[in-house]
Each structure stands twice: as structure tokens, then as C-alpha cells.
Amino acid sequence: MIKFPAWINEYIDWISDKLFMGLTIKEYMKRLLTPFNIIAGLIVFVGLYFLIQRYTQGLVAVTEASNELPWGLFLGIGLFTQVPYSSVGFVLGTAVYIFGLKKYHPVLKNAILLGFLGYFFAVVFILIDIGRPWRIYYPMVISFGTNSVLFLVAWHVALYNLVQALELAPPAFEWLGFKTLRRWAKIITLALVISGIMLSTLHQSALGAMFLLTPGKLHPLWYTSFLPWLFFVSCIPAGLAYLIVVSKLTQIFLKDKADSHYLKSLDNISLGLGKASALILITYVGLRLYSVAQENVWQYLNTPYGHWFFVEFSLFAILPFLFYYGVQRKNVGFVQLTALLTIFTIALNRVNTTLIAFNWQLPHHIYWKEGVVLIAVLTIQLLIYRWVVNRMPILREHPDYISEVHLPSAGTSVASKGS
């Protein structure tokens, strides 16, 4: 046995305490052997195998490699669908910090974590999809295509990733016990939230604006000059619905990592988020109709693509009423199911815009390996989410800082403590 000096042993103890949640390595490993983890591990293993193929043989190894449909599932779902869900971070940040809606404070950290992971993995998908990923930073430092919407997206996603990482810093520092750093991170919160709003509104709409460049290629029922607005407006209920669904899942699967305050507040919060979603979705449906009228493309409605549009549109049209019904009846389960349907409908819209209605006059194929890699990477994302929630105070308040939160009665204790 090697003997370390005492201070090194202390460090090792501290690190293993943080990593293995106070368990010994053996106990921790034993705990990892669950059916869920084994299945997840298998999926990730196959996905990583395909990824090695992709990076050694080129994109053709795992994608359809089409010049008609150059972007497949990686960007269609990994970027264009995942980013609207990830609006949850900026929407909740705005609600709590800017509008002072403290009722939503219990889910705020979860929202920011979900937003951060969504954006981070959107970048991971970009790294998988672009031909020369080692050049991903080129739009930032090497060559500036200032007339390109994608240039805007690149800058904003990069900056927003940074902003969200910083927003996530307080709970991370709470976990590690870095008190001074946490205080500094807290001080810049407001500036971060406002820059988050700027960056989000612009790049959520920019993702839609990217397709402004494809009239004729994108089916007329989806192509409209409203695309940036439609993408922006729909990203908000997408984020809210995502939060409703994930909150429900944490209630089932991560209960022991949450405090009672969080668990008790979820029902009421879900109803509030559902109410907001109803209003925004009905507005979206109106805008969508307006766009069809504006472009005057009614003649396409009675075609196969028109029927498909009708399916998507009907789903959107029914959502606000379902939310309204659920909220009126105070039926949380109903609101949660509606949120699940919202997530699906938003995904359908983004996949339609980027893949199905895109190049609608040409045949479409997706290589199955794309789907496997997609699922594997999303599984990694889920595992990282769980890893973080298991360790950091995301669904609960850290005992040292609990007094900062409970308002206003507990507020006096902050003052006395601070002075």
C-alpha cells in the first residue's frame, strides 16, 4: 500500500465524497447495477461504436449523406427540436428574477439545468454533424460571415451556453462548498438573466429565420415570412411543457433528491405553467392561421402535404383547450399529459420544417444509424442530468442557504445573519 500524506488523503476523501455521494467506491458501483443503467449502458455503447465509425470513415458511415437533405436527425432533432425545449431556462429566469414571480422559485434551478444541458447537447450534436468539428470555433475567431443567420446562431448559442453555465454556478458551488465563489456568481445573476433573454429571443427566432433562405424548397404551408416569430412564440410553451413533464418525472424517479418544499409546490406550479401555455399556444395557432392567409397558400390544403399540415395544425389547435380544461378542473395529471402532447407536437413541427416538408418534391430517407446515435447521445444527456441532480442541490435547497429562499417571513433571519 502506498501511504499518502494526510492532506492528500483529505483531498481524496473530499473528491470521493463529492463523486460517490458519501458512499465507498464499492457501494457506489454496486448501486449502479440497475436494469435501467444496464440498458442505458448498452445503448450508449452501440452509439459510441457508431460514432467512432463516423469520425473515422466520414458522415456516410452513420447518416443518409444526402445532398438534398443535408441535415438529418442530428440537427433536425438534436438542434432544432432540443433548443425550443431548452428555452425553459430563460423563461423561468425571466419569470422569477425579472417579473418577481417567486412562486416559481422551487423549479428555477431545475429549469436552468435543463436549459443548459439542452444547449450543451445541441452543440454536441453540431459537433457530430459538421464535417470538420475541430473547426467549430471558426465563426468566433477565424472568419466572420456577418450576413449569415447561422453566424448569428453560432455566436448566440455559444454565448448562451456560457451564460447558462454561469447561471448554474451557484448550485454547483453550493455542492462543492465554495462560499465566496457562490456569492460572486449570485451578484451577476441579473445581468446574466437579461443577456439570456436577449440571446434566447434572437437565436430561437434565428433557427426559424434560417429557413427563410429556402423558399421553394420548404413546402409553402410551412414556409412563411413569419417563421422567426413562429419559432420564437412556440419555444415558450415548448419550454414550459418540458418543465411540467420533467417535474413530474423527478417526482417519480428522483424523489429522494428533492425537498418537501419542491415536491409540494409542483402541482400548483404545473397548473400555473399550464395556464400560461394555453394563452401562448392559442396565440401561436392564430399566428399560424394568419401566416397561411398572408402567404395565400390555401390551395395546398387539399394535397397529401396539406393533410399532413392539417394533422400538425389540429394538434396545436387542440392543445390550448386541453390546457385550459385541465387548469380549470385543477386536474394536474391532465395538464401533465397535455404537456407531454405539447412536447410531441413541437417536435413534429420542427421535424416537419427541417426534414419532412423540406425539399418536399424530392424523396426522403433517413439512415437508421442516425436514430441509434441520436438516442445514444440523448441517453448520455439524461445520465448527466441524473448525475448532476443526484449531487447538486437542484431539486432542493442547500441547508446553508435555505434562509435566502423562504419569503418573506424567513427574510428577517437573512438580515440578522448578514449583519
Add this chain to the structure above:
Amino acid sequence: MMSRRDFLKIGGSLLAGSLVGDHGMASAAKSFTGNPDRYGMLSDLTRCIGCRRCEAACNKANNLPEPKTSFEDESVFEEKRKPYVADVQAYTVVNRYYDSNGKPVYRKVQCMHCDEPACASACPVVAMKKSKEGPVIWNEDVCFGCRYCIVACPFHVPAYEYSNAFTPKVQKCFMCYHRISEGIVPACAEACPVEAITFGKRSELIKLAWTRILSEPDKYIDHVYGEHEAGGTGWLYISGVPFSQLDFPMDVGTTPYPEYTKDFLSMVGLTLISWPALFGGIYLMSNHRAENVQDEVVDSEKEEDKL
């Protein structure tokens, strides 16, 4: 690397695209005049005999891989080929159609070299660029392979080397930019035995095209494809058969493609400047209300507002 001018350009586009004059994004599209002496090509489809010598010359001039069958093989006409797709590694292909009398009509397909290219306005790193000379060129040194150019091109032209893991390239016709730079005519125009392809200044090619149409109105239809399509292209076509019957995209309009995103880009600067004020203002409002309430309880509760 970043020079001061580049820095200003970025600053301009990220912060005040709509407000800054020359370098802002908003003005870029409408201010396009182009080099009046830029080159173009004119394809006269009534002259083309489908000999595929342009394909052979192109293959040689650009050092492309040898095709599966020889350039004399006419069986390739049985399908409508696209340049640079799967195993057809060519910058240009000739396809055969028939007019109403059953007479063959040949159409050469390649990059159209738009005056204001969609691919160039899509490119986030200026790898795709309309050169001063006229060809739309691509810079391998900065391309990172996002393939938005391929998504954007209304003519389905650029292609990607998906089977290349380490140096995948965007492939398309570059109008023999390397030859033009040395004062040599593009290979296809040089090889054509019947002068179906003419190389020259675009402005003069348009005059030539209309001269041919007007002097033989029965032979040609009254349309120079590319004069206005997609805002004007460097490659022009005249034909005796309506272009729609030759698979020419007829839905590209006459608006230069950068125009489609101009309005959106001009909103960027306004948003970046207005949002902090707007949301900062709302924050101050809700903050103020909170302060008043707490004044009654205890004075020093600034902590709380920051939450």
C-alpha cells in the same frame, strides 16, 4: 485572424446591424452592384449536341476521379444525372430531354454562379463567396462543414464529400476560377465543338443572348434563364423549349436570396439594444414594489431582492 476591421464588422453585426451604415448586415444586400465586368457563361441549348466533351474537359481541368464509363458512353442519358452525387463525381453533367417533335434537347447542369448567391449568404464563415471575377468560389481553409450552403441553394448544386472523414470538401463547379485567374477560358467552353457554351462578361452575354433570340424568334423562346432568376445568375441559358420542360427550377423567383433574411437580420441590433432596457425596467418595477413592502418590516433587506 481578427483585424480591427473584422472586429468592427462583428461588433456592427452583433450589436447594431441595423444602425451602422456600410458594414451593417441590413445594407449589405440592397447595396449589391457587383463588379460590372464580372464574367459569366451562356449556354445555347439549341446548339448543344450532347457530345459530353465539356464533361470530359471539366473532369480533366479539375483533376476529378475517372468516371465509371467513358465520356463517349451515351447510356448515361437514360437517367437524369446530378453533378456530384454519389458515384457521379463531376462538376457538370449533360442530360437529355426531347422536344414536342421527339428531337433530343440537351441541358448542361452545373453551378449557376448567382450574382447574390444563397450559399454565400448562408455561410457563417465566408467560405462561399462571389468572387470579383464572377465565379462563386469556396475557401477550404475556413469551411467547417455545416452544409447550410447545400440547404440554401435553390438549384440543388453544392455537394458534400460525406465519405471523407478528415478533409471533406464542398464540391461544385467553380467556373474554372483557377483558369480565369490566369486569363484562360473555362475548360467546358474551350472544349465545346459547336460553341454552345460562350464565356465572357455577363453584361455582354445578356446582349448576345437577346440578339440571338431576336434575330431568330422562331428558333428560341423569349426568355434568357438566369437574367433575373434568383436575382440574376452568372450562368445564362437560351433554349428553343420552355425551361420548365427541361427540369429548370421555375420557383426560384427574381428576388436575390440574401433579401429573404435581411429583415430578420435588421431586427437583431434593435433587439440587443432594446431588451436590456425593457427587461431591466420591468425588473426595477418589481424590485421597487418589493422594497416598499419590506420597508415596513425591516430596512436592510436588499439581499432578498437579489434572491
